[in-house]
Amino acid sequence: MRFFSDNAAPVHPQLFAAMAAADTLDTAYDGDRWSRALDERLGALFEHEVRVLWVPTGTAANCLALAALCPPYGGVICHRDAHIQNDEGGAPEFYTHGAKLMLAEGPGAKLDPAGIAAVADAIADDVHRVQPHAVSITNATEYGLVYRTPEVAAIGELCRARGLRLHMDGARFANAMATAGCSPAEMTWRAGVDALSFGFVKNGGMSAEALVLFDPALADATLRRRKRAGLLLSKGRYLAAQILAMLDDELWLTNGRAANAGAALLGAAAGDRLIHPVEANEVFLRASPQEAAQLRAAGFDFYDWAPGEVRFVTAWNSASEDLARFADAIAAL
Amino acid sequence: MRFFSDNAAPVHPQLFAAMAAADTLDTAYDGDRWSRALDERLGALFEHEVRVLWVPTGTAANCLALAALCPPYGGVICHRDAHIQNDEGGAPEFYTHGAKLMLAEGPGAKLDPAGIAAVADAIADDVHRVQPHAVSITNATEYGLVYRTPEVAAIGELCRARGLRLHMDGARFANAMATAGCSPAEMTWRAGVDALSFGFVKNGGMSAEALVLFDPALADATLRRRKRAGLLLSKGRYLAAQILAMLDDELWLTNGRAANAGAALLGAAAGDRLIHPVEANEVFLRASPQEAAQLRAAGFDFYDWAPGEVRFVTAWNSASEDLARFADAIAAL
Amino acid sequence: MRFFSDNAAPVHPQLFAAMAAADTLDTAYDGDRWSRALDERLGALFEHEVRVLWVPTGTAANCLALAALCPPYGGVICHRDAHIQNDEGGAPEFYTHGAKLMLAEGPGAKLDPAGIAAVADAIADDVHRVQPHAVSITNATEYGLVYRTPEVAAIGELCRARGLRLHMDGARFANAMATAGCSPAEMTWRAGVDALSFGFVKNGGMSAEALVLFDPALADATLRRRKRAGLLLSKGRYLAAQILAMLDDELWLTNGRAANAGAALLGAAAGDRLIHPVEANEVFLRASPQEAAQLRAAGFDFYDWAPGEVRFVTAWNSASEDLARFADAIAAL
Amino acid sequence: MRFFSDNAAPVHPQLFAAMAAADTLDTAYDGDRWSRALDERLGALFEHEVRVLWVPTGTAANCLALAALCPPYGGVICHRDAHIQNDEGGAPEFYTHGAKLMLAEGPGAKLDPAGIAAVADAIADDVHRVQPHAVSITNATEYGLVYRTPEVAAIGELCRARGLRLHMDGARFANAMATAGCSPAEMTWRAGVDALSFGFVKNGGMSAEALVLFDPALADATLRRRKRAGLLLSKGRYLAAQILAMLDDELWLTNGRAANAGAALLGAAAGDRLIHPVEANEVFLRASPQEAAQLRAAGFDFYDWAPGEVRFVTAWNSASEDLARFADAIAAL
Structure with missing residues (x-):
């Protein structure tokens, strides 16, 4: 009886069925009909125009998001216990070409505006100091806490005021949403989130996570970065099919x-x-x-x-x- | 009737069956029993100690190999028409942190020692010029030609003489081997190949390629780079199972x-x-x-x-x- | 009697005098009065608002410019014999985080719109191919040829039409201008140049080149990149003084x-x-x-x-x- | 009366005299007789074979050292208040291609083995965590404290035991040595230091710092990285002459x-x-x-x-x- 990790769980049978249904000749990469349906399907879920990229890992989703939101010479404020800091083997630094993670404090790996501001305020605005460009929060957090909508909105407000972009690592977004009870829109773009790593693998998926960009202007560069990172699987339809199956009847x-x-x-x-x-x-x-x-x-x-x-x-x-x-x-x- | 790309073909049913058989709770990442079997199974195939990393794309396999064989300030000699130069969206430069691809000529996208030497000889050995550190060849080539063992061995010999490492992009290794009729050992490490991207996706696979390192000393850094690139899928057993199924009864x-x-x-x-x-x-x-x-x-x-x-x-x-x-x-x- | 390189020549005495005159306590880095005068002095020379950064080498000037004009996943079209391709030890790839140099042809290391278009047109606009984002030309060229204003303007026109930015490597800009006989404005921003590496070291300087940005929006990131590259000398006044002395009475x-x-x-x-x-x-x-x-x-x-x-x-x-x-x-x- | 920074002070007259004496035609880059004398002169000072690279800034010296001692996927343990963390605009991440700085504690910006071990011990040795590869200490520290020889040796001992390399940021090495009263050898390689940033600019220099490599095997890649970073000034003799003048009669x-x-x-x-x-x-x-x-x-x-x-x-x-x-x-x- 294993309670070690949700990563170790098997794949939900509906996802296997969806992959079998996609097991036909179609266009390679993300030109197939499953991949092409993602923007619309997730746009409907989030009640907003979105650009969606499937990727095989949450690390990839997170780090493509960070690269979209922060230049190489910038910094990303995150919690000291964040997955991007501790569990991704330096992937944020790789994808961003060396941006600095700036570690904030907060109980239960949860950030709030005061904790973020404490980090940002300590950084003199000169060329010798790396400047923060983005904030990344994890929902549910690394300790299983859930940000409620007003909490995210308060962080979003601070970001807007300071010119910071906001990323949400949603490796366990489904678990957070099950608890928060709000709409996906309220939890994300309405609260100021620019990019969401929408996790499925810990939730019964096999090999597909969705990077959801609420700012379509971020898509072009991110599509290129995905390819450049060796993440553009040639048979992407099997990933897209997993995501679509997760959305059917709110399986996620x-x-x-x-x-x-x-x-x-x-x-x-x-x-x-x-x-x-x-x-x-x-x-x-x-x-x-x-x-x-x-x-x-x-x-x-x-x-x-x-x-x-x-x-x-x-x-x-x-x-x-x-x-x-x-x-x-x-x-x- | 599509003859557009082998990337568009469906997945072989034995691979689906293998994934279904692996659809049970096991250790995450590459700690599962399928992943742990790869070194031995491919070691037996290649008659050599190998370290094997599954990755989801050929681009990832190629570029992890290049990063293992060439420092950021070095160069990789490849054919002007090589996939790494033309079709990977700059992934070699991303993974190697900016190593330079040095383009050689040869009919049918095939290199030979003279073509490689012509590139290397034109580069003065001073600090102003990027120096070549590795050679990458593709077998079968981008034009469907197959290097025979003596051809690879001649390139391997030149590499050894000049202190260059040798990578083989085997996105279509199965197609090459079917024609070459030699043993996998003869085609690779016996001919001087240090690392092979052993492709399965174009050959009936879904999402798994194997990076085969014939020099085990390259493994530790490469395992870290794989994680750092967001390529370490948390349910790696579904990738490993595909590769193992391909090896069963020489399905590949x-x-x-x-x-x-x-x-x-x-x-x-x-x-x-x-x-x-x-x-x-x-x-x-x-x-x-x-x-x-x-x-x-x-x-x-x-x-x-x-x-x-x-x-x-x-x-x-x-x-x-x-x-x-x-x-x-x-x-x- | 050495005719080996203009890099080997001594420093003009007026520059030594200027450094001696600056040899007083002043603000560190680029906060001193010499450094602060550069924008205005070079703005007057170029008849345009400019942002000027001193740097110690032409390689640094060139590569900061390329990083400002091209993203990591993009490419820079330059001549096959360009200094940035052959003589900078991979610095363009380092500064741009792996952008690709795309090599064009032309007699005497000189590019023209047709040569540039030939490179660009061969690149399919998809995610698999690195896309060109900038063009870099050298004036005077590596073979001592001089672009005349209409030639630069024709390239600038092509760049504008295709959404490419234009850099001029002016390691020997003084030599070019002495021959071209036009105004610095005509040779640069009026012809579409976005950034100029204005060289002084080969022309009697000691350790200062000027990176001139005709688009002030490029300055903020470039100032940060200069610091991040370890190029922000703490006693910048000795570099700025050299440049100012070069401008006095058109010494350059x-x-x-x-x-x-x-x-x-x-x-x-x-x-x-x-x-x-x-x-x-x-x-x-x-x-x-x-x-x-x-x-x-x-x-x-x-x-x-x-x-x-x-x-x-x-x-x-x-x-x-x-x-x-x-x-x-x-x-x- | 300015007590703002030693960076703001003027240049010592003997250095100006030395630059004037070097103001003659000689080989470009570091092929001149001043540059070629550095290894021997600093080797004599340190009583050890060394390889010495002049660079124009302390940031460059530090970050070339870090790049020599730590791979992109590794980490460098340094003090929370270290210059490399707070005052170099992200240069360590740029030069190392994204290595992570790991922040240790200690009064007065001084590290000791316990502080270093506390950081290292908290890092599980798996592929998800960035592993430390090097330690960087600053002598004199950012708060003007001086490590004595036994303190450095204790850190060196810990580094050796754990397979970590050791860098000393000696932007104020002269100030430290004036207080420590030991030999340069005792303070550095005898205590386990692999690379020293030997600062001169804060100490009366104009534009030259020395990166001293006690492990000659590090030199080749570092020379290439120096060029690749745009730091190889074409008239290097003026930098080398400053350093040599500083060594004369122990001016430093x-x-x-x-x-x-x-x-x-x-x-x-x-x-x-x-x-x-x-x-x-x-x-x-x-x-x-x-x-x-x-x-x-x-x-x-x-x-x-x-x-x-x-x-x-x-x-x-x-x-x-x-x-x-x-x-x-x-x-x-």
């Missing part, structure tokens, strides 16, 4: 809700042990090495986050019986 | 042979119109705009290569009846 | 004329041996190894350009008696 | 001592106001805005470091009478 949201429900169950069992509120599909809790070993001995697999801290991640397909048994085991610690 | 070679046979048929029909000998799965021939229109009117789709020149590409699944009708139509021009 | 033009006159003398002596007309301060001529040895034996130093070809370069201070003796020796071959 | 040390003595005087006057001990030529002290205004009204110019903090910097030529008056004014606050 259904999957996100399912994963969140599992995490809520585990979180309730964890009680006082919780380090962060459980708002998405991740549960961080205090557990001694002995307790962790006890859980593992009972057949549960998970990640040692830090000394005395463990992380459980639920997925779209976490089985009810497994969740129930795990919740019992947690409660019994 | 079977597919390559099938595609080559189709091209041979078309080539025979083309007769004197042929611009290059047909040695792999591409057919380049002279055809007036009227003749091209005539073929299209008969239901055949293909690529206008240049004024008065067209290209047909066959695939692993080109149907016998389509090929026969197309051959007839070509012969009837 | 006086020096350029002097060097050109020397080359004209040698060119006249060379007669039929000339490979290119002598329009600036370089003389390219045919000479057998024996003839070259004979000249060297007589005490003259110069560069072996290619088998059977030698290059003489005169400088602002080439002595009349040396020139006369050299001319005699050439004529006597 | 004499100048460093003079500047330090001035700072010591001011520091003594500052008493309890001192934020850091005065060990080089910088004085950081607490002063209210009113007090700062009072000093400025008395004719003293200096830098507002932070709210309630000011910085005074003395130079090689700070006049005794100015120093005395400033000391009195400080003491009178």
